[in-house]
Amino acid sequence: MSAQQKIVRTLMRLPAPVLRRMSKGAVLNVDGREIDPGIGFLTAQAGKGPAMETLTPAEARQATRDGFAMMNAARSKDAGVTDLTIPGPGGAMAARHYWPTSATPNKALLVYFHMGGCVIGDLDACDSFCSHIAAKTGTGVISVEYRMAPEHVFPAAADDAIAAFRWVRDHSTEFGGTPDMVGVGGDSAGGMLAAIVAQEMKRAGETSPNVQLLIYPWVNMTADGGTMISCGDCAPLNTSTMRWFERLYMPADADKTSPKASPGLVEDLSGLPRALVYTAGFDPLRDQGEAFAKRLEQAGVPVTFREYGDMPHGFTAMGGVSKRAAAVADEIIDDLASAFQAAS
Incomplete structure (x- = not known):
């Protein structure tokens, strides 16, 4: 644990x-929800920095990297x-690859995509979370670093995610898994990519993820x-930053309603894999x-849904x-273990 983490942890033990003072x-109260006091203190500090959309992508990536390094739990x-490389459309x-060293390994694998609006973030952003998934569930995890904007615009990230899932599925036995027990997951933009993968496999008639x-x-x-x-105006993610991500990733003539851009707008959601969906109040x-x-539940998809009303966006990197x-x-990891068991 860094000295900075120790200081923050000490402060967060205050009454x-x-x-709150x-x-x-x-933003400590919104839509009838009250943020966790410690998290509120963290977001207040985050709000004192420059707005992300005023930074260059390189500056935003470094600032985010520094923030995650301070807040994230240890692996x-x-x-x-x-670490490894896998082939993709752009190289x-x-x-x-994470695997359990104490828990009994199972035949499941999870392909995971990090957060960051398709502009920021990297493998380290979700390193702790992915390692704890493997350690606590016995499931192997393959975290993938996809191409990001503005260097690579839509649909580069989506195409990379689809290619990554196919590669892991087709090479699953090399990681102790089986092709029909490969799930897909992610947070924020990574969650978008995971949903896109599940829908694309269905459209293509291929072996699909068994969990999303x-x-x-x-x-x-x-x-x-x-x-x-x-x-x-919430932190660490606000609407202005979301629009900035969108402007950098989506060319002016791109269709925002495309299945590779907005999987939540796809008309037919039937036949998709079991879904675990989590939201934050702030x-x-x-x-x-x-x-x-x-909509997934209405389409007959088995769904676990939880809203953490006292949490902000990005809470998986604040442990x-x-x-x-x-x-x-x-709790999310426990749900995932149950979902893999049910899907098998």
């Missing part, structure tokens, strides 16, 4: 009323890790009301994640400084 300027000691993609894990997913690029307004994306979960965020991540 809730004190933390120290969180001046942050699980009960997971083995190997080799960096990837990271969608954590505060970005599934509707046309959304402009509801929580896009009420949570518009997140512009909350409404669209909940709406997608409801190093917030016990509440760590507990939420553990």
Whole structure:
């Protein structure tokens, strides 16, 4: 644990009323929800920095990398890790394989895509979360670093995600898995990519993921009301940053309603794999994640849906400084273990 993490953890043990007084300027109440006091303090500090959309993509990536390094929990000691590359439409993609070293391994695999609006983020952003999935469930995880904007615009990220899933599925036995027990998951933009993969496999008539894990997913690029307004000033993600991601990733003539851009708008959601959908109370994306979960359920897809009303966007990367965020991540991991068991 870094010295900075120790300081933040110490501060977050202060009484809730004190933390709230120290969180001046942050959005602490929205839509009848109240943010966790410690997380509110964190988001208040995040809000003091320059707005992401005022930075260059390179600056935003470094700032995000530094933030995740401070907030993220340590990698699980009960997971083995190997870096590798896998082929993609634009060349080799960096990837990271996690496997359990203490838990009994099973035949399941999870292909995972990190958050970041298709502009920021990397394998380290979800390193802790992926390692804990492997350690606690016995499931192998392949985390994939896809191409990002503005260097690579739509549909580069989607095409990379589809290619990555196909490669892992077709090489699953090399990682101790089987082709029919490969799930797909991600958070934020990564959740969008996971949903796109599940839908594309269905359209292509191929062996599909048996589980889709969608954590505060970005599934509707046309959304402009509801929580896009009420949570518009939340941190660490606000609506202005979402629009910035969209401008960088989507060319002016791109169709935002395309299945590779807005999987939440696809008309026929029947026949898709079991879905685990999670939203955060203080997140512009909350409404669209909940709406997608409801539409999946209406289409006959088995769905587990949870809203963590006291959490912000990005909570899976805050377990190093917030016990509440760590507990939420553990609950999601437990759900994933149950989902793989049910799907098998």
